[in-house]
Amino acid sequence: MGPTEGYLTYMNGCEALENDQIDPALTSVFGNSYLFRNDGRDELTIKIKPATVEGETNQLPDDFWLMQYTFIIRDTEDMKAANTLNKYKRLYFWDKNYQLIREIVSGFSTAKANESLLSTKPSQVTDEERKMTTGLAIYSLLVENGFSDYVIDNEFDEGVTSVFYTSPNGNTIYKDIQYLMKCHLSSDGILGSTNKDMGILNYDRQQQKLRLEPLSWFFKKAGNTVGTPGEYQIEHFFLEIYGDSNNTSFVYQAPYLLAEGSANSKIDIKLGEYGKIYNYQFVDMSSFDNSMLVVSHPTYNIDIKYKTFTIKAQRGNINNFKTTFKELYTKNLYGLKDGAVPLITLNKTKTENKSINVEYNYIPDDTLKEYKGLKKLLYTGVFLNECINFWVMGSTHRQAGRFYGIDRQYGAGEGKLAYKFYGQWLATEVKHIFLPENKYMNNITAIRIGSFGEMGINEGIN
Numbered sequence: 001m002g003p004t005e006g007y008l009t010y011m012n013g014c015e016a017l018e019n020d021q022i023d024p025a026l027t028s029v030f031g032n033s034y035l036f037r038n039d040g041r042d043e044l045t046i047k048i049k050p051a052t053v054e055g056e057t058n059q060l061p062d063d064f065w066l067m068q069y070t071f072i073i074r075d076t077e078d079m080k081a082a083n084t085l086n087k088y089k090r091l092y093f094w095d096k097n098y099q100l101i102r103e104i105v106s107g108f109s110t111a112k113a114n115e116s117l118l119s120t121k122p123s124q125v126t127d128e129e130r131k132m133t134t135g136l137a138i139y140s141l142l143v144e145n146g147f148s149d150y151v152i153d154n155e156f157d158e159g160v161t162s163v164f165y166t167s168p169n170g171n172t173i174y175k176d177i178q179y180l181m182k183c184h185l186s187s188d189g190i191l192g193s194t195n196k197d198m199g200i201l202n203y204d205r206q207q208q209k210l211r212l213e214p215l216s217w218f219f220k221k222a223g224n225t226v227g228t229p230g231e232y233q234i235e236h237f238f239l240e241i242y243g244d245s246n247n248t249s250f251v252y253q254a255p256y257l258l259a260e261g262s263a264n265s266k267i268d269i270k271l272g273e274y275g276k277i278y279n280y281q282f283v284d285m286s287s288f289d290n291s292m293l294v295v296s297h298p299t300y301n302i303d304i305k306y307k308t309f310t311i312k313a314q315r316g317n318i319n320n321f322k323t324t325f326k327e328l329y330t331k332n333l334y335g336l337k338d339g340a341v342p343l344i345t346l347n348k349t350k351t352e353n354k355s356i357n358v359e360y361n362y363i364p365d366d367t368l369k370e371y372k373g374l375k376k377l378l379y380t381g382v383f384l385n386e387c388i389n390f391w392v393m394g395s396t397h398r399q400a401g402r403f404y405g406i407d408r409q410y411g412a413g414e415g416k417l418a419y420k421f422y423g424q425w426l427a428t429e430v431k432h433i434f435l436p437e438n439k440y441m442n443n444i445t446a447i448r449i450g451s452f453g454e455m456g457i458n459e460g461i462n
Contacts, residue, residue: 004069004203005094012089042073044093048396063206064266067396072099097150101173106145108176109166113140127164134184135159135212138177145173155211157199161185161368183363185371186214188328196371197328198378205399219332222403222424224339229255229268233424236268236405237275253412253423253452254405255334273393280390290345293380296356297373303364316373318350325381330450333424340450343385346459386448388425394440400427419452
């Protein structure tokens with residue numbers, strides 16, 4: 001759970017912002033003074049939206065284009081300057097509720113939160129009855145500590161793992177959430193499916209609230225057919241160098257919406273110059289991470305109460321992993337056949353289990369005992385996979401947790417590099433950077449987990 005955060009640099013000659021004795025001649029430049037509290041309660045409100053032409057009938061809807069946040073100033077930096085009149089100060093800030101969650105000691109227990117459902121006092125029931133599903137525990141933790149307005153009630157996954165948990169002395173809400181998320185597993189939401197998924201606690205920018213949902217739900221909203229991008233594929237980017245303009249196949253490897261968009265469009269929009277990628281950095285999964293982490297993850301379970309030791313190896317077995325990965329994620333992306341192909345490379349050292357990573361589990365939950373190793377593999381396969389970082393001219397609608405198509409103007413072309421490069425990318429970080437001379441840029445980091453077609457890599461080597 002990372003915060004929405006940023007920094008702001010402003011002119012502060014003669015410490016103008018806090019100086020109530022400033023020279024009147026400078027008042028018109030710096031305005032009224034403000035004395036910082038410096039206790040994590042200095043608030044900064046930011047509200048940004050593109051301006052439309054006066055008289056324009058198609059106004060840009062707030063729920064897509066508006067950036068609005070209330071931040072807490074968490075730190076300051078006095079920048080080096082040649083003289084006192086040309087000083088600058090930098091304010092570092094992050095989400096207000098995130099600040100409070102980092103501060104407040106929770107005093108939470110699933111037994112206490114579950115009290116209304118128990119037949120007697122929590123002190124007189126079994127540990128099983130004191131348990132609560134992990135998603136419901138996170139929800140209750142936030143609500144009990146005054147953050148009921150910070151969660152989306154009907155979009156908070158209860159989870160399929162249960163714990164009896166009492167917050168250690170001095171633990172903040174943030175630390176409790178970190179622990180409970182480690183224990184959390186979601187169902188994939190498909191009737192009859194035995195697949196379990198990792199959950200994502202994410203901030204909804206429009207509602208300004210938290211939701212907890214299976215990661216696979218993101219991919220189900222990406223779109224996996226040629227002309228029908230999903231609601232989460234919000235934009236299509238094109239490389240600045242378009243390639244051979246005579247090769248105009250116009251075959252794209254991300255779903256492409258042909259219909260002309262309007263000001264109300266929210267799916268696969270094209271913004272001309274604003275959608276042109278000026279430069280990028282692209283890397284595959286690290287070879288070291290691939291060789292050491294994309295291997296079988298058996299779970300060694302130690303039950304202290306019953307003094308038993310068990311090993312669960314099937315779910316975390318690398319030989320089953322590609323099938324599970326495709327079922328959860330890549331089948332929901334656009335590809336040549338039955339969705340995209342998992343960008344997971346195996347070899348005999350992995351498939352013969354000559355290399356493994358052991359996950360140790362002390363939590364007496366049958367589901368976690370079985371799936372903890374798989375959860376670690378899923379995390380590696382998604383968030384340590386191919387990565388791209390690129391710059392484009394700025395627009396306020398862009399955000400993390402959404403898919404972006406990347407193609408060439410005249411078509412993606414064919415070949416193995418095209419298969420793994422062009423297509424749907426999931427943004428994990430979007431920076432909005434406002435520069436001098438009214439220049440506004442976005443820096444976007446995104447991941448890709450499936451290729452458009454088979455890569456044909458030999459997996460029979462040691």
